[in-house]
Amino acid sequence: MEKASNYIPTVDLSVFITNGEEEGKRMAKERISRACSEYGFFQAVNHGIPLDLMSRAMELCKSFFGLPDEEKLKYRPKSGAPVPAGYGKQPVQSADKNEYVMMLPPQNSFNNLPNNPPGFRAAMEDMFKYFSKTGEVMESIVNDCLGLPPNFLKEYNQDRSCDLMSAKRYFPATDTENIGISRHEDGNIITFVLQDEVGGLEVLRDGQWIPVLPSPGTIVVNIGDTIQVMSNNKFKSATHRVTRQEGKHRHSFSFFYSLHGDKWVEPLPHFTTQIEEPPTYKGFVYKDYLALRIRNKTHPPSRPQDEINITQYAIST
Ligand SMILES: O=C(O)CCC(=O)C(=O)O
Numbered sequence: 180m181e182k183a184s185n186y187i188p189t190v191d192l193s194v195f196i197t198n199g200e201e202e203g204k205r206m207a208k209e210r211i212s213r214a215c216s217e218y219g220f221f222q223a224v225n226h227g228i229p230l231d232l233m234s235r236a237m238e239l240c241k242s243f244f245g246l247p248d249e250e251k252l253k254y255r256p257k258s259g260a261p262v263p264a265g266y267g268k269q270p271v272q273s274a275d276k277n278e279y280v281m282m283l284p285p286q287n288s289f290n291n292l293p294n295n296p297p298g299f300r301a302a303m304e305d306m307f308k309y310f311s312k313t314g315e316v317m318e319s320i321v322n323d324c325l326g327l328p329p330n331f332l333k334e335y336n337q338d339r340s341c342d343l344m345s346a347k348r349y350f351p352a353t354d355t356e357n358i359g360i361s362r363h364e365d366g367n368i369i370t371f372v373l374q375d376e377v378g379g380l381e382v383l384r385d386g387q388w389i390p391v392l393p394s395p396g397t398i399v400v401n402i403g404d405t406i407q408v409m410s411n412n413k414f415k416s417a418t419h420r421v422t423r424q425e426g427k428h429r430h431s432f433s434f435f436y437s438l439h440g441d442k443w444v445e446p447l448p449h450f451t452t453q454i455e456e457p458p459t460y461k462g463f464v465y466k467d468y469l470a471l472r473i474r475n476k477t478h479p480p481s482r483p484q485d486e487i488n489i490t491q492y493a494i495s496t
């Protein structure tokens with residue numbers, strides 16, 4: 180039996196980006212299926228996002244967050260925005276220790292992207308577009324890895340208006356506290372993360388926190404709760420967190436390939452009735468789940484284990 184490894188696998192996606200030969204695709208899909216069922220996480224290289232754009236965006240992100248607060252605060256969210264698009268800092272009492280710039284798709288009028296430093300706004304918009312393209316490729320790979328009919332997930336999830344991206348800066352750890360984002364699972368479909376050289380992203384597997392080591396040109400891919408539910412637990416939405424180092428700021432970009440709030444999410448017949456397996460979740464409307472998740476942040480329970488997550492909908496057997 181193969182020994183359980185304590186590193187997150189890396190997959191080369193070039194064969195999908197260039198529409199290369201079938202054997203190469205089959206082998207890459209095998210690695211991805213395994214990573215998604217064991218970890219819910221993998222790293223990707225040759226993912227279609229230009230490397231010079233990635234490093235430029237990261238440098239500009241570092242410059243922006245290095246600006247004085249009064250400059251950053253010019254880009255606070257517009258009133259009435261459905262999500263806090265623009266600059267924000269987590270409140271002091273929050274378990275999350277970062278500040279961020281959040282954005283909706285580039286054409287959305289609620290966006291309030293910084294014009295300073297010059298080029299940051301354009302780099303954010305370009306990153307969003309490339310992440311979105313890679314999101315479509317990844318959705319179709321996940322579709323095939325799950326053995327769903329061609330384009331099933333694409334047809335289920337056409338609406339790209341709810342995708343989100345955030346650039347974040349985490350503050351250095353203190354003597355007593357080193358968590359940057361507390362343990363959680365992502366609720367969406369697929370998430371991409373670009374982290375800087377500081378690292379700190381960790382995935383929980385078999386009770387152990389496994390670091391996702393930063394590597395230049397690499398993006399992190401993780402499966403969200405929606406795929407875990409639809410696949411009836413075949414693919415895993417892993418618990419992860421971010422830790423902070425003393426004396427160092429940490430920067431990252433996260434892209435959330437998502438679905439419209441009105442969408443109904445439930446285990447698909449392909450993983451239940453068609454194979455005579457019982458569903459392990461009740462169905463729900465995605466925005467109801469989002470509302471519960473937002474409540475975790477606005478009214479955090481005193482014990483972290485009381486946070487609401489996808490087990491809210493689990494059917495006990
Ligand atoms: O900053 C990171 O590396 C990941 C952040 C994260 O997990 C999230 O925003 O959901």
Ligand SMILES: [Fe+2]
Nearest residue numbers: 363364365419
């Ligand atoms: Fe996350």
